Amino acid sequence: MNAAPARRVRNLLALPLTFKSSIGHWTARDGGDLPGLAACILNVSTDETTMNWRDWYDALNKPEWTPDPSTISLIWQILYPIILVTFGYVFYRALRKQLPWSVAIPFAINLIANLAFTPIQFGLQNLPLAAIDIAIVWCTIPWMMKAIWPHHRWIALAQIPYFIWVSIATVLQFTITVNNL
Numbered sequence: 001m002n003a004a005p006a007r008r009v010r011n012l013l014a015l016p017l018t019f020k021s022s023i024g025h026w027t028a029r030d031g032g033d034l035p036g037l038a039a040c041i042l043n044v045s046t047d048e049t050t051m052n053w054r055d056w057y058d059a060l061n062k063p064e065w066t067p068d069p070s071t072i073s074l075i076w077q078i079l080y081p082i083i084l085v086t087f088g089y090v091f092y093r094a095l096r097k098q099l100p101w102s103v104a105i106p107f108a109i110n111l112i113a114n115l116a117f118t119p120i121q122f123g124l125q126n127l128p129l130a131a132i133d134i135a136i137v138w139c140t141i142p143w144m145m146k147a148i149w150p151h152h153r154w155i156a157l158a159q160i161p162y163f164i165w166v167s168i169a170t171v172l173q174f175t176i177t178v179n180n181l
Helices: 004-013 015-025 034-043 053-059 069-095 101-123 127-148 153-158 160-179
Strands: none
Touching: 053 101, 069 101, 069 153, 069 160, 101 127, 127 153, 127 160, 153 160
């Protein structure tokens, strides 16, 4: 019986202790990004048999065109403010009943799936589940754009860079998943 899932659950339950023991593994070399820190918190264990997220990711069979982690971090540093402003605006307008909730639903699904990706990919180290998750992120972006278009076209247009990046990231994720089955 594989004890790795039980260890990961134990790590999640002991988050403050794990954070203290794992922070040394997260450095500026890792891109200095919050997703990397989250992955480190969720997966690094004092158990010698568990790989930290960076060692695990580096060991994967990835295509030659895989961007460097610092490039990925930079892209997200550009996209997150766009996501914050546009999603925040949609949720604010929906809460004030100035937009129907049916418009906000794809934004909510996208946000949840986007936030779940890092813990799935780097915390659970589950490539097939991460591929499903990123497919959900990818599918919800055109849905969001279509839903918001009649109300606020600028929000739909602001999602174009996000959609381009997630399209590349989705192909990358599926390629990595297939290469490592």
